[in-house]
Amino acid sequence: MLQVHNLCKEFDGIKAVDDLSFTIEENSIVSLVGPNGSGKTTAFNLISRFLKPDNGKVFLEGRDITFFNPFRIARLGLGRTFQNIRLFPQISVLDNVMLGLGYETGERFSAALLQSRRMKREEASNIKKAEELLEFVGLSGKRDSPAEKLSHGQRKLLELARILALEPKIFLLDEPIAGLFPETKRTMLGLIQALKKKGGTILFIEHDLNSVMAVAEKVIVLNYGKKIAEGRPEEVTNNEEVLSAYLGKRRV
């Protein structure tokens, strides 16, 4: 589904991502872990092309997307969320989700100017779709309030609903459960597993190792921008290099 080959990115001489390669299989849940500053978010930004890689290539379903614009990559089926949550704060929860939905007619200038009937039909069916997605993440009650009025947990859920609207083939979730209450955390992990059941592919960054162990089928560990381990969760946690770089500190 997603292949990353020898990805490199330097910031002022510091190698944020250093020769990173991995493959994500279709319909799997993979977690990207590593200490703070190990280059996880940078890797996400390089894959979704919000940052330009110094070197390396990214393939989505066998197609080289390394030099595509971020919006084209999103259209090709790579949906991402952001570590610090990027919603559209002053517009309604429903409209936030609707901005993720695909349009054939309504996004065209001429259709808008002439208020085409096709656009209105499309809009009506999209409102239904967006309401279903809000139902799915449990935000139906907040339909009309502006996104900025939501709590942290609700924002995370809204960001997920919005990315679902995009119907991506692969989800890149940047710390989907960070800072959530235990209950919301369970909801979110349940949703991630539900995504997989629906045929989705998920790559997510996470610090909470218990959650990683619970849902991930494969774990990729980064340290100083380099991949130091990759494998099933229980394999990786027994890897010595990983223990000393990351898990070891927790066990002391």
Next chain:
Amino acid sequence: MEYIIHILVITGIYIILTLSLNLIVGYTGLAALGHIAFAAVGAYTSSLLALNFGISPWIGIIVGAILASVLGAIVAYPSLRLTGDYLALATFGLGVIVYSVAKNWVGLTRGPMGLPGIPAFSIFGFQFSNVWAYLLLVLVFVLITYLAIRNITNSPFGRILKGIREDEIASQAMGKSVNKYKLIVFVVGAFFAGIAGSLYAHYITFIDPSSFTVMESIAILLMVVFGGMGSLKGSFVGASILVVFPELLRFLGMPSSIAAPMRQMIYGLLLVILMIWRPQGLLGRFKFK
């Protein structure tokens, strides 16, 4: 009475300018400070076409609006790379350039001497030269502008514009071609500003660069902010109040040498008060970021 109708005509022209700038600034969140430059292109184009080639203002107003759109597309280019204050400075620069060209390219624009004797609109021999007829003409254009911008903003297309205002990066992550939308918004905004410029020129029948200073761009921006960013009704209210209010000063018996600077000071004061008490504008719902 004629004086009141005259004020209404001017208000109508400013409403067109305010609506079109609201599309750029209020809906899409692009800080543009050179709006009067588009009006200048419209005004000079249709005036020069009429004066030098005897071309009908009906054609001139369209050609002027199209040329203003071309300038809009050129301005859109920096907006693809710059945001916020930097874009404001870049568009401010554009306003200065257009003003300087109008002032210094004497061979074309007659510079500070201006262009006198610009012909009026006419249809089947009927001249739109009295204020009542002209008011009707301006109102038709106000209506067209309002309907166009209302339709554009009241659609999935318009939702994307708001998305760009709220968060460009998130818009891209949602698969929206942000650059394409910015370009369209500048082209459309400039088009209607060009129309407003032509309407002004063929109404006053005289233009010179002093009508198109950067202060004018700021005044239009003020009307947008005052009425409310992202509110079309707000643009009607903002433009009306800020055009009519200074006129009231005349009735206080102030000599024009005091009334003119007073106008600037009152604008400034209103803006300060508004930013403190109601930063989203009278009818707006969205704040500056």
